[in-house]
Amino acid sequence: MDYSKNLLIKVCEFYYNMNMNQQQIANKLNISRVKVSRLLSEAKNKGIVKIEIRYPGDNCIQTEGLLENRYGLEEAVIISSKDKSEDLVFSEVTKIAAEFMEEKITPKDIIGLAWGRTIKNMTYRIPQINKGKHAVQLLGNIGSIDVSGDVIVRKVANALGTSMSLLPAPAIVDSKNIKEAIMSDGKIKSIFEDQKKCTIAFVGIGEANEKSILVETGYLKEEDLTDLKNAKATGEICGRFIDEKGELCKCSIDERVLGISFEDLKNIPLVVAIATGKEKAEAMKAVLKSGAVNVLITDEVTASLL
Numbered sequence: 374m375d376y377s378k379n380l381l382i383k384v385c386e387f388y389y390n391m392n393m394n395q396q397q398i399a400n401k402l403n404i405s406r407v408k409v410s411r412l413l414s415e416a417k418n419k420g421i422v423k424i425e426i427r428y429p430g431d432n433c434i435q436t437e438g439l440l441e442n443r444y445g446l447e448e449a450v451i452i453s454s455k456d457k458s459e460d461l462v463f464s465e466v467t468k469i470a471a472e473f474m475e476e477k478i479t480p481k482d483i484i485g486l487a488w489g490r491t492i493k494n495m496t497y498r499i500p501q502i503n504k505g506k507h508a509v510q511l512l513g514n515i516g517s518i519d520v521s522g523d524v525i526v527r528k529v530a531n532a533l534g535t536s537m538s539l540l541p542a543p544a545i546v547d548s549k550n551i552k553e554a555i556m557s558d559g560k561i562k563s564i565f566e567d568q569k570k571c572t573i574a575f576v577g578i579g580e581a582n583e584k585s586i587l588v589e590t591g592y593l594k595e596e597d598l599t600d601l602k603n604a605k606a607t608g609e610i611c612g613r614f615i616d617e618k619g620e621l622c623k624c625s626i627d628e629r630v631l632g633i634s635f636e637d638l639k640n641i642p643l644v645v646a647i648a649t650g651k652e653k654a655e656a657m658k659a660v661l662k663s664g665a666v667n668v669l670i671t672d673e674v675t676a677s678l679l
Contacts, residue, residue: 385413443679446661466647474575480506482504487574507535509567511540515586538567542555612631
């Protein structure tokens with residue numbers, strides 16, 4: 374064996390078996406760090422070093438890659454749902470969403486928060502981490518129920534140790550005139566300005582039918598459902614309804630929503646959607662096509678339908 378091959382083997386031994394970094398190896402062998410890097414690449418190209426990833430049985434890495442490519446996502450996070458009940462899957466999805474938040478939030482982040490059962494359950498799993506700069510409510514309130522935006526923002530702000538901006542108004546009002554009157558208030562205007570400053574947002578995805586919480590809580594009436602049907606509404610995000618092509622539905626409801634505009638939502642650098650359940654697949658497709666979401670957290674079965 375000649376010296377060049379001997380050197381190649383030594384570099385691999387030091388790097389892979391002795392856990393030395395490239396600079397340490399360069400110093401020890403009196404060669405440049407660039408040469409160390411080149412030799413490591415050469416070893417892989419020649420098959421001297423083979424790297425094997427031993428995937429756990431419950432990984433969904435291939436499906437994640439497919440979703441990322443299909444919808445232009447920065448990241449997809451999918452939990453295995455094999456042989457698991459719907460309740461357990463829901464619990465695991467919201468748990469990993471809380472872990473994602475804990476990992477990604479920085480002290481400089483302004484966090485936008487939507488509403489809904491999924492987001493609420495995520496917030497109850499966030500530990501006291503004291504990270505983040507400010508928490509902002511993205512959609513008005515849904516009565517006094519615990520999935521309302523104000524409840525969620527308070528919970529997250531407490532866990533992250535941040536200040537908060539609450540939107541003291543209904544999610545949807547009866548007319549455009551009422552909305553304009555509310556929006557004329559200086560305090561309300563300042564909250565909408567805070568929404569535009571968000572650097573990361575956590576949102577749910579809802580259906581555009583009678584199963585929507587907005588219907589259950591009385592914010593959408595029968596005539597509204599007819600309006601949505603005529604507009605071919607398929608999914609909902611932050612109170613904004615999206616059709617099957619991924620476009621914002623131009624209907625009267627959109628003029629009555631007190632929440633972040635669809636364009637401002639799309640301008641947030643990182644929008645994380647958390648959604649699970651086969652019944653939401655079509656709604657999720659619509660929202661993902663809109664380009665408003667950068668990261669999707671869901672389960673394996675739902676992902677397969679996407």
